[in-house]
Amino acid sequence: MAKENVYVRAEVMQDVLRAELLGEIDHHTCRPMREELDELLYLHRPRTLIIDLGSVSFMDSSGLGLLMGRIALAESLGTRVTVRSPSLRVRRILELSGITRLTSLVLEGGSGTQKKERKEHV
Amino acid sequence: MKRVTINRMKLHLPAISANESVCRAVVAAFIAQLDPAIEELADIKCAVSEAVTNAVVHAYFCRGGDLYITVTLYADRTVKIEVRDKGCGIPDVKQARTPLFTTDTDGERSGMGFSVMETFCDRVSVHSRVGHGTRVTMLKKLAE
Numbered sequence: 001m002a003k004e005n006v007y008v009r010a011e012v013m014q015d016v017l018r019a020e021l022l023g024e025i026d027h028h029t030c031r032p033m034r035e036e037l038d039e040l041l042y043l044h045r046p047r048t049l050i051i052d053l054g055s056v057s058f059m060d061s062s063g064l065g066l067l068m069g070r071i072a073l074a075e076s077l078g079t080r081v082t083v084r085s086p087s088l089r090v091r092r093i094l095e096l097s098g099i100t101r102l103t104s105l106v107l108e109g110g111s112g113t114q115k116k117e118r119k120e121h122v
Numbered sequence: 123m124k125r126v127t128i129n130r131m132k133l134h135l136p137a138i139s140a141n142e143s144v145c146r147a148v149v150a151a152f153i154a155q156l157d158p159a160i161e162e163l164a165d166i167k168c169a170v171s172e173a174v175t176n177a178v179v180h181a182y183f184c185r186g187g188d189l190y191i192t193v194t195l196y197a198d199r200t201v202k203i204e205v206r207d208k209g210c211g212i213p214d215v216k217q218a219r220t221p222l223f224t225t226d227t228d229g230e231r232s233g234m235g236f237s238v239m240e241t242f243c244d245r246v247s248v249h250s251r252v253g254h255g256t257r258v259t260m261l262k263k264l265a266e
Contacts, residue, residue, distance in 0.1 A: 026146075027175040028139035034230070058146070058164075060171040061238050065230035089164055096241060097234055 008036040009055075015047035017079075022055045025063035037070050041077060049074050054085035054109075063090075064097045071105060082106040126197040129155065133191040137178045137207060145174045145191060152193050153201055158264045165242035166201065166262060172235040173205035173258045180225060181209025181256060199264040204257055211252035219248065 007029055009020040019037055023029065041049065051067065053059070067083065074081045083105060086094055094100050100107055131152045135141050146167040153166060170191075177189055190206040212218045218225075219240075224233035239246045243260040250256040 024143060026139075026142045026171055027179060028142050030230075031139075058167065058171075060168050060175065061232045061234035062175060064234055065232040068232060069230035093168070093238070096237060097232060 005032070005036060007033045008040075010036070010040050012040075012044050012046065016050060017041070017044050017046035017048070018050040018052060020052040020055055024058040025056055025066060026058065026060050027062040030062045030066045034066055034069065038073060041070070041073060041079065045077055046079055048080050048082065050082045050084055052084045053087070053090050056087065056090055059090045059093055061093065061097070064093065064099060067094075067099060068097075071099075071102070080106070082108055085109040125200060127194055128197050129195045131193045133189070133193075135189055137174070137182050137187045137189040137209075139175075139178055139184070141189070142171055142174050142178065145189070146171050149191065149193055149203065153195070156195055156199055156201070156264055162262070162264050166203070169239045169242045169246075169260050169262075170203060170205070172238045173203075173260065176235050176258070177205060177207040177209065177256070179231065181207040181211075183210070199266065201262050201264060203260045203262075205260075206255065206257040208255040211254055212248070212250040212256055213252050215248050215250055 007022055009022060011018045017040055019040060021033060025033065049070070051070065071081045085108070099105065133145065133148055135144065149170045150163055150167050153163065158166070174189060178184060181187060187207060187209050192204040194202040196202070217223055219236040221237045222233040224231045236246065239258070239260060243262045245261040247259045248256065
């Protein structure tokens with residue numbers, strides 16, 4: 001099942017919700033992204049949420065707030081979170097925040113050095 | 123040190139979230155004449171985004187007001203970006219600049235705005251007066 005709006009392209013397969021964020025993540029686009037992601041999380045209650053940042057062309061610290069909030073919500077629902085494919089630029093912002101050091105978060109793929117990965121077969 | 127100005131732009135527009143991307147694009151377009159590296163331009167766009175977002179969210183509590191952005195280009199390839207608002211002002215600038223500090227209560231602000239600005243610019247200075255407004259000045263020297 002696939003659902004698409006202009007900010008988030010989402011797909012649910014078995015127990016995995018894969019949400020691809022599209023374009024720029026700033027304070028303005030965070031709100032519709034947040035609403036969409038939260039709605040999907042509550043609706044599907046997946047075992048795993050994959051947030052794919054491969055199509056994100058820009059992200060500032062608003063994106064950090066967005067991710068941290070979704071991670072907190074997902075965990076409260078018992079959902080594990082994987083953040084996938086950040087570009088070098090996006091990864092830099094992620095590392096600034098220390099979000100990459102969260103032991104509960106799996107960070108996969110993307111360009112640049114792989115800092116921390118767990119073998120996770122989804 | 124007296125710098126030689128080669129160009130200057132002033133941008134005046136509403137401090138609404140839809141204009142965050144506009145400010146990034148306009149400042150980037152203006153700086154393009156210095157032929158910055160891709161990384162440098164991306165750094166500046168991010169810093170501008172943070173400063174503008176601060177004005178939208180914190181200065182005006184998302185209720186609107188005006189943004190005044192001045193970009194000055196110097197002959198030594200230094201870029202000065204001033205983001206000014208006439209909003210509520212910051213009572214304790216030092217506290218505001220502490221990483222993770224935020225006055226936001228019901229949103230999901232990360233409190234990393236100033237940290238990002240400081241990481242991507244050479245120097246960031248903040249002048250503020252409660253009840254009058256805030257001016258954030260960012261300096262970045264582009265590589266040759």
